Amino acid sequence: MRQSSIIDIISPIMAGPSSSHTAGAVRLGLLARNVYNTKPDKITFKLYNSYAHTGKGHGTDKGLLAGILGFSVDDVRIKNVFDTPEAQELNYSFEFLDDFNRHPNAVDFIFEGGLNMTVSGDSIGAGEILLTKINNFSVNLDGKYNTLLVVYEDVPGVISAVTHIIQEDNVNIASLHCDRSGKGKDASMCICVDGELSKKCLNAVSDLKKMYIVRYIKKLES
Amino acid sequence: MDQVITTFRQLYYVCKASNKKIYEVALDNEVAKGEYSEYTVRLQAKKSLDAMKEAIKIGLKSTEKSPSGMSGDDCNKLQKSICSSILGDTARKIMIYALATSEQNLRMGTIVACPTAGSCGIVPSVLIAFAEDNNIPEGEQINALITAGEVGRLVSNKMALAGAVGGCQAECGVAAAMATAALTQMRGGSVKQVINAVALALKNILGLTCDPVCGLVEIPCVKRNPFLAIHAVTASELAMADIISKIPIDEVVDAMEQTGKLMSPLLKESSQGGLAKTKTAIALEKNILK
Numbered sequence: 001m002r003q004s005s006i007i008d009i010i011s012p013i014m015a016g017p018s019s020s021h022t023a024g025a026v027r028l029g030l031l032a033r034n035v036y037n038t039k040p041d042k043i044t045f046k047l048y049n050s051y052a053h054t055g056k057g058h059g060t061d062k063g064l065l066a067g068i069l070g071f072s073v074d075d076v077r078i079k080n081v082f083d084t085p086e087a088q089e090l091n092y093s094f095e096f097l098d099d100f101n102r103h104p105n106a107v108d109f110i111f112e113g114g115l116n117m118t119v120s121g122d123s124i125g126a127g128e129i130l131l132t133k134i135n136n137f138s139v140n141l142d143g144k145y146n147t148l149l150v151v152y153e154d155v156p157g158v159i160s161a162v163t164h165i166i167q168e169d170n171v172n173i174a175s176l177h178c179d180r181s182g183k184g185k186d187a188s189m190c191i192c193v194d195g196e197l198s199k200k201c202l203n204a205v206s207d208l209k210k211m212y213i214v215r216y217i218k219k220l221e222s
Numbered sequence: 223m224d225q226v227i228t229t230f231r232q233l234y235y236v237c238k239a240s241n242k243k244i245y246e247v248a249l250d251n252e253v254a255k256g257e258y259s260e261y262t263v264r265l266q267a268k269k270s271l272d273a274m275k276e277a278i279k280i281g282l283k284s285t286e287k288s289p290s291g292m293s294g295d296d297c298n299k300l301q302k303s304i305c306s307s308i309l310g311d312t313a314r315k316i317m318i319y320a321l322a323t324s325e326q327n328l329r330m331g332t333i334v335a336c337p338t339a340g341s342c343g344i345v346p347s348v349l350i351a352f353a354e355d356n357n358i359p360e361g362e363q364i365n366a367l368i369t370a371g372e373v374g375r376l377v378s379n380k381m382a383l384a385g386a387v388g389g390c391q392a393e394c395g396v397a398a399a400m401a402t403a404a405l406t407q408m409r410g411g412s413v414k415q416v417i418n419a420v421a422l423a424l425k426n427i428l429g430l431t432c433d434p435v436c437g438l439v440e441i442p443c444v445k446r447n448p449f450l451a452i453h454a455v456t457a458s459e460l461a462m463a464d465i466i467s468k469i470p471i472d473e474v475v476d477a478m479e480q481t482g483k484l485m486s487p488l489l490k491e492s493s494q495g496g497l498a499k500t501k502t503a504i505a506l507e508k509n510i511l512k
Contacts (some may be wrong), residue, residue, distance in 0.1 A: 004378050005373035006252060007266045009337050009400075013273040016327035016342070017439035020384045020491075021333035050386040050491045054437030057290075059330065079330040104386035104490065125384030125392070126337045 004128075012127050012222055014073040020105055021051065021058030024123030026078065027220055029067015031131055031143045031182035032109040032119040034217045041113040042091045045066060048106040049222075051123070061094050064107060072222045073127070137188035140177045141209035143220035145192035147201075154180045154187035161206055162189060169201040186212065227251045228379055229415055230444050230471040233372070237413040244407065244416055245365040262474050267364045267371070270334045273316035274323070274346035277333045281322030288328040293440045297321035312355045313455060317448035319347035324447040328440050337374045337383045340390075340439045341397035343447030345370055347410070348401040352464045358408050369407040370400035373420050381479040385432030385491035388482030394443075394450045395427035395478070401454035406461055421467035423457035425474045432488040433496030435503040436510055442497060 016024040045064050047055050055061055066078045069086045081087055099106070103122035103137065104163060111117045120133040121141075131141040134149070139146055146167070152158055159178065172194045180187035197216060206214045227233050236247050249260045282301070287294035300318050307314035323343035327333045333342040349370070352361045374383065374396055379416070383392050402419040411419065427450070435441040467474065488495030497503060 004375050005255070005258060006248060006368060006375050007258060007265055009374035009378065009383075010270045010367055010371040011266055011334065011336075013332060013334050014339065015331050016330050016339050019338040020386065022330075022339065023335060047485075053492050054493065057434075057437035058439060074332055076332075100487075104487065105384070105494070123388055125382035126336050126378065128382075135414055149363070164454065168462060 005218065008126065008128060012073050014127065015051045015075065015078045018058040018060075019127040020123045020125055021055060021070045022063045022078070023064030023073040023127040024105065024129050025060045025107070026067040026071065026073045027127065027129045027143060028121045028123060028131070028222055029064045029109075030072075030105055031067075031217070032121065032143060033068050033070060033075045033133065033140075035119050035134060035149065036109075036111045036115075036117055037215055037217060038114065040111040043097065044093050044099055046095045046108040046110065048097050048099050048102045050104040051107055052098065055096070059070075064109075068109070074222065075115060085155070108135070123139040123145065134188070136181055137186075139188065139190045140175070141190060141217065146173050146196060146197070146198060146215045146219050147198040148189075148193065148205070149213065149215040149217055150191075150205060150211060151188045151213035152187055152189075152208070153212075154184050155210065158187070159189065161208055162191070164203055166191065166193065166197065169198050169199055171195050171201075226255055228376070228479040230376055230420070230475075233376065234309055234413060234417055243365070243369075244403070244413055245368040245373055246367055262379050263368065264364060267367045270336065271352040271360075271363060271367055273334050273445045274336070275334065275350060277326045277331065277342075278319050278346060278350060280331065281303070281326040282318070282330070284325070286329055288325075288440055289330075289411045290436065290438055290440060292436075292438070292506065292510070293328060293502050295327050295345040295445065297325050297429060307463055309452070312351055313452060315355065316347045316451050316455065318342060319351050320448040320451040321444065323347060324444045328438070328444060336370075337378070337396055338385075338393045341447065342386065342395040342452070344394060344397035344451045344454065345401045345404060347447070349404045349453045352405055352408055355404070356408070362408060366404035366407045369416065372402040373400045373403045377478075378425075380475050381482055382498065388478070388492065389490050390446070391427050391430040391478055392444050392482060393432065395424060395430055398427060398454040401451060402457040402461070405454060405457040405458045409458065411458070411462055415461045416466070417471055418467055419457045419461035421469065421471035421474050422460055422465070423454055423476060425469060426457075427453065428474075428478055429485070429487065432491045433489055433498045434491070434493055434508045435495040435498050437498070439491050441503075446503070460492070
C-alpha cells in the first residue's frame, strides 16, 4: 500500500474552512470531472452522512460543484461558486442522505447526458480522497497517479494485451486494479502509471476489440 | 536506506544509528520511497510556510465575521487586551496567531491544511511566533515544518486524519503533536525529546470529540486552535526537561486509533451530539440556517 508523504500533511494551500469537507470535496469533483471527461446535460450530487449533515456549513456543496467546474482547491471563486457564470450554465442539483454502510464523507456524482455515469467517492481526511466506484465497478483512484481506466468485455487476454501496450510505451505500472460484473460480462481495469502515456499508446488500447470505455485520467495537480 | 519508515520507533533508531535529525531522516525516507525528491519536499514546505505567514498577516488585520455571523473578531479582541499575559509575550503571540489563522479559515480565506483546515492555526502559530521571537532563520523553520510533517505522516499511516473518522483528536490533537515537534526541534531538543513531546501531546488529547455547532468549523473549532497551540507548548516544556511518556508514542497512536473507533458517530463531525445538540446550539442553528 502507498505510504502517505510529508507533502500530503503540510498541504494543500486551500480555501477554508474544512480540508475533508471543502478541499476534499473540490478534489473529488475534479477527479470525477476527469473521469466523465465531457460536459454533462445534468449532474446530481448525492451527499451522505457527515457530508450530508454538515456539508452546507463547510461549503461541501460549493466544493463539489467547483471541482466539477475545474476550479482548484485554492481558487478564490469557491466561496461564491453558485454565482459564477460557469455554474449558471450547468444544470445541477443536490440530495442529502443517510447510509451507515457508506463512508462518513461519501458522495455520488450522477452524470446524465450522451453518456450516463455514476461516480462514487469518499473524502478520507486531510484533503485526501478516493474514488471507489464507477457505475457498478469498484475502482481505487486517489488522483495521485496518471491512470488508465478501461471497461471491456470479460474475455481472456485483455489484461495481457493492455499491459503489453503500456510496456511498449516504456512506462512503469504502479498499481493494477481489476473487477468484473460477472464471468464473460463487463470488466474493468484501473492502471496507475509512473509518468505519461502517449497518444499512440491510448489509441492502441482503444483499438483493441470490445473496449467500451477507455479513459486516461490525469493526476490532480493540487 | 532501503527500509521505509512506518513507526516512530523505527524513526528513532534510524536517527540514532545515523546520528541525524528527524527532518534529515524524514527527507531521506521521502527520497527512498521514490516519489518525491528532497528539493520537491523542501519547496512545498517553503510554499506552505509562506502561505501560513500570509494567512496570519491578513488574519491579524481582519475583523470580517464568518458567513454565519457567529465568529471572526476574537483575534482582534485578544490583540487589544490590556491584561498582561501570565504565560509571557511569546505565548500570547501564539494564541493571537492561532486565532488569526483560524478566523481566516472560517471566512473561506486561503490557509494551509496542516494537517487539516479545522486545525490550521496550531502548527503555524507555534512555529512562526517562536521563530519570530527567537530569530530562527528560515531554513530552520523549514526543517521544523518537515519535522512536524513527518510526525503527521507517521500518525496518518495508522489512522485517517479526519474528524469524521477519529474525532477532533485526529485533527487538532495531531496538529498539537506536530506543533510540539516543530517547537522542540527549533529549541534544540534531541530526537528523543522531540519524540517524547509528541507522545505527551497526543496522550493528553485522546478522546477529544468533534461536535461543531451548526456543522460549521466555528464553535468550538476556532478557539480550540489557541488552546491546543498552548497544549503543544506544554508538551515541549515537559519534554525539554527530559520528562518521559511512560507509554511509548507508537502505542499512544494505537490507543488513539482504538479510541476513534470506539467513539460514537454522533460525536464525529456529524453535529448530532455533544456541543452541537445543546439548547443554545439548537437555537443558533434555527437562527443561522433558516
